[in-house]
Amino acid sequence: MNVSLLSDATTILLLATPEILIPVILGGVSLFLLQIGMGQAQTKFKLALVGLGIVLLLGSFAFHFMDAAPTLPKALQLAFGMLSVFGAVGLLSFREPIHAALGFAVAVLSTAGIFLLQAAPFIAASTIIVYVGATIIIFLFVLMFAQSTHPQIQDVRLTSPILAIFGGMLLLLMIQGAISTLPIAAIPERAPQRVVDLGRVMYTDYLYAVEIAGTLLLIATVGAISLGQKKRVGRTTTSASSLTPPASQRPL
């Protein structure tokens, strides 16, 4: 088995072993049950059981790599990964949008733990700062300002879960099949990667990319300000529009 199999998706599908096929099928079916159960009056206990089952099923791919020699980094990464899958399943299936956004925060925080174990401490810190410190807070702010207290129709009824879960699970089957065909080697002994090296690479090899990213940030700032401004309609019109004010208009 070599990496050239990655190019042939159908070969990967034919190569899928039962220990990949069974979690994918069961995980897809229970994810479908979970998303269907959101709209119906079922007990939260049942739904939570189904969700935990999904997390365990989908995390069983990573359990394979624990067989040969369980070490502390592998166990830690397994814990962080299971936590992030739990948060992702929460994002998919919580009925309240606030809870779903908090599930996303859990997923991204555990992603930072995986970065730490992949010898990328700077990436872990910046993920926590950018995602959890800025993005999640702003999204939660907008959610609380826009969302009413009880779940709306769009939080309960979903767009074609069968098609989406089928396609997603097919993709997962192919990726996990490709990963399982890769040869397993021992963990190499390397010096830890330093932030100094990262900075040197940023400002020598990828200087243009850094400049373009800065320009992108500037353009996004300008765009966000100009999109977010409230349009001033009716300030310059004649009194024709104010002749028949709507009944619901409140005095300013």
Added chain:
Amino acid sequence: MNELTLQALSFGALLFVLGLIGFLTRRNLILMFLSLELMLSGASINFAAFAWHSGNVQGQFFVILILTVASCEAALALALIVSLFRLKTTLDVKSWTTLREVTPNAGSPDILVDPEFEKFPELSPAGRDPMLRPAPMLVETTKSIEARPVRHVDHTNSHLT
């Protein structure tokens, strides 16, 4: 490839697929964008894992680039969501289906076949027809309007709904 890298690749694939399913199924605009960010973080795990596997920091730089693009995208998406929420007070994506192409027999009127569709466009009301109202009421409303202070009337919603 060592087992730690393979485990990280497996979790990256899981996060990407779960984010994809979330983007396709959730109908709340904000949760759709959060699913998109989850897909991006799944890809970032792959970049970091391959960077450690190959023993250099090039992959970590790409994660920084992904973070930059994700924050730009989040800012623009939030501005769009806020301005969409001002027009129709809902976060539902299904309320914006009029923006897409009209497909025949898909719940929307078929403009290519239906002759009933050819009628005059409906304009928003501006001013009023003097023939439809009696004269005393007109004088009265004009007086009451003159007595009232001039107010700013926001017609954003009445124009577009």
